[in-house]
Amino acid sequence: MSQQGWISLYRKIQDSWLWEDKPFSKGQAWIDLILLASHEEKKVLVGNELIKLERGSLITSETKLAERWGWSRKKVHDFLKLLECEQTITLETNNKRTAINIVNYSVYQDLRNSKRTAKEQQKSSEGTAKEQQKNTNNNVNNDNNDNKKINNYINNTCVHDDSPAEKSPEVGDGAQDDEAKAGSPGKGETYTQEFETFWSHYPRHKEKKKAYRVWQTRLKEKYKPEDIIKAAINYAEYCKLNNLEERYIKLAATFLGPDKPFEEFINWQNSGSGAVAKVNAPRNYFNSYGGQRKYDIKELEKMLLSRRG
Structure with missing residues (x-):
């Protein structure tokens, strides 16, 4: 099958009986995401919240996509992952919506429009044979450049190998920044299955690449993957019990960072009454300093709220 060139595809195809035939194939679902993505930056109202929608992004939910594609919700979830x-x-997901950003959206949408007007074609035909040949060569070069962009994009995002990642440095208080700067797995690498299991249970899905580097650092310190995964499961339950908004949930890179807050959740258990168990609850930093009054976090929160009132 030829991999050269590209086509224009109008969103109106979504109104065709062909597009409405279900269930969708994976290829059709992928093209559908591109069609659904916003072609310009704009603000959209989701519930009572005004959200800035970047170009190449869309706000939806797994339930809506499942209905649109004729799939089960689990199949949609696995496909997006x-x-x-x-x-x-x-x-970026939460219990209300799923925000999807198409990586390199401009690769699909900003390629040069090769269609010329009838006037341009007539002008070209009136030129000398030398000028016509020059125009032809320029068009071929431009088309080749466009195809090269697409091929480079495909090759750079879909190739994998098993080469190990480099060790992230960890020195003093700046260790977490150093780990974060390490970025994604090296070109051509994939995430390990154990890390994917951890990520699927962790309650906040943001900055996955940074989290993976810190994950590798912890494993090199002889932490067991099953313990870290158990900590992620317990932390997710802790966040649910305490109704934490996503912005208050630690990023995975922080959860696994040099301070190692994940350690406190390896053997964490809830009290069974919807509150955090006192024995295994994360340490209260207000009580960590000797010689000053000890505060209970819930008590302090009530005091602050009462003062606002």
Whole structure:
């Protein structure tokens, strides 16, 4: 099958009976995401919240996509995770919505329009044979450049190998910044299955690449993957019990960072009454300093709220 060139595709195809035939194939679902993505930056109202929608992004939910594609919700979830792993999309999810950003959206939309007007064609035909040949060569070069952009994009996002990642430095208080700067797995690498299991349980899906580097550092310190995964499961339950908004949930890179807050959740258990168990609850930093009054976090929160009132 030829891999050269590209086509224009109008969003009106979504109104065709062909597009409405379900279930969608994976290829059709991928093209559908590109069609659904916003072609310009704008603000959209989601519930009572005004959200800035970047070009190449869309706000939806797994339930809506399942209905649109004729799939189960689990199949939609697994498909989106696969696209995220392949670095063709980025995801931000919460219990209300799923935000999807098409990586390199401009690669699909900003290529030069090769169609010329009838007037331009007539002008070209009136030129000398030398000028016509020059125009032809320029068009071929431009088309080749466009094809090269697409091929480079495909090759850079879909190739994998098993080469190990480099060790992230960890020195003093700046260790977490150093780990974060390490970025994604090296070109051509994939995330390990154990890390994917950790990521699927962790309650906040943001900055996955940074989290993976810190994950590798912890494993080199002889922490067991199953313990870290258990900590992620417990932390997710802790966040749910305490109704934490996403912005208050630690990033995974922080959870696994040099301070190692994950250690406190390896053997954490809830009290069974919807509150955090006192024995295994994360340490209270207000009580960590000798010689000053000890505060209970809930008590302090009530005091602050009462003062606001």
